Amino acid sequence: GESVGLHLPTLSVQEGDNSIINCAYSNSASDYFIWYKQESGKGPQFIIDIRSNMDKRQGQRVTVLLNKTVKHLSLQIAATQPGDSAVYFCAEIRSYGSSNTGKLIFGQGTTLQVKP
Amino acid sequence: EAEVAQSPRYKITEKSQAVAFWCDPISGHATLYWYRQILGQGPELLVQFQDESVVDDSQLPKDRFSAERLKGVDSTLKIQPAELGDSAMYLCASSGGDRDNEQFFGPGTRLTVL
Numbered sequence: 293g294e295s296v297g298l299h300l301p302t303l304s305v306q307e308g309d310n311s312i313i314n315c316a317y318s319n320s321a322s323d324y325f326i327w328y329k330q331e332s333g334k335g336p337q338f339i340i341d342i343r344s345n346m347d348k349r350q351g352q353r354v355t356v357l358l359n360k361t362v363k364h365l366s367l368q369i370a371a372t373q374p375g376d377s378a379v380y381f382c383a384e385i386r387s388y389g390s391s392n393t394g395k396l397i398f399g400q401g402t403t404l405q406v407k408p
Numbered sequence: 409e410a411e412v413a414q415s416p417r418y419k420i421t422e423k424s425q426a427v428a429f430w431c432d433p434i435s436g437h438a439t440l441y442w443y444r445q446i447l448g449q450g451p452e453l454l455v456q457f458q459d460e461s462v463v464d465d466s467q468l469p470k471d472r473f474s475a476e477r478l479k480g481v482d483s484t485l486k487i488q489p490a491e492l493g494d495s496a497m498y499l500c501a502s503s504g505g506d507r508d509n510e511q512f513f514g515p516g517t518r519l520t521v522l
């Protein structure tokens with residue numbers, strides 16, 4: 293079946309380094325992608341999104357890259373801090389026909405560990 | 409800052425018992441979602457409401473799960489009878505307004521079935 297998945301279950305980085313979390317998706321019809329951060333005991337928190345007509349979008353310390361040719365999504369976190377330690381999920385939106393809302397399909401998640 | 413509220417935060421029950429979870433979305437959000445998240449995995453959509461109407465319940469095990477949003481505001485998810493495999497985090501999310509694709513999640517209810 294079609295799904296959104298992540299390449300690595302765990303990523304360990306040194307505080308201050310840049311982090312890159314990768315995700316591969318299989319549904320070429322998806323037109324909207326989101327990265328979520330989930331801290332222990334909490335619900336997922338929106339980080340950044342990107343539409344399929346873009347290949348890069350920047351936020352505060354985060355950048356999302358989209359490569360539609362190989363169906364690959366990545367999240368780059370600059371100057372990683374201890375507070376960035378969490379599980380990161382990529383998710384895709386599959387629209388319900390002409391509806392503005394769609395079904396959010398989550399990947400498996402990557403645990404980011406930041407070493408002081 | 410407005411948040412999605414859920415209760416209870418934790419629930420322990422024995423199999424074959426009934427459980428219910430409550431969600432209060434962000435005020436004004438027309439769309440409400442219930443997700444189930446098994447430990448180590450991403451959330452999976454169980455049911456989506458637009459106001460009081462169900463948009464998608466294709467992944468809801470309807471023999472034991474039910475969800476309602478009678479007045480189009482808060483919502484209740486019920487499991488009867490609970491089974492061991494239902495142990496998971498149950499997340500509620502809501503969306504609305506100009507950024508209807510951005511879903512705001514509540515803290516979840518952690519269910520343990522013994």
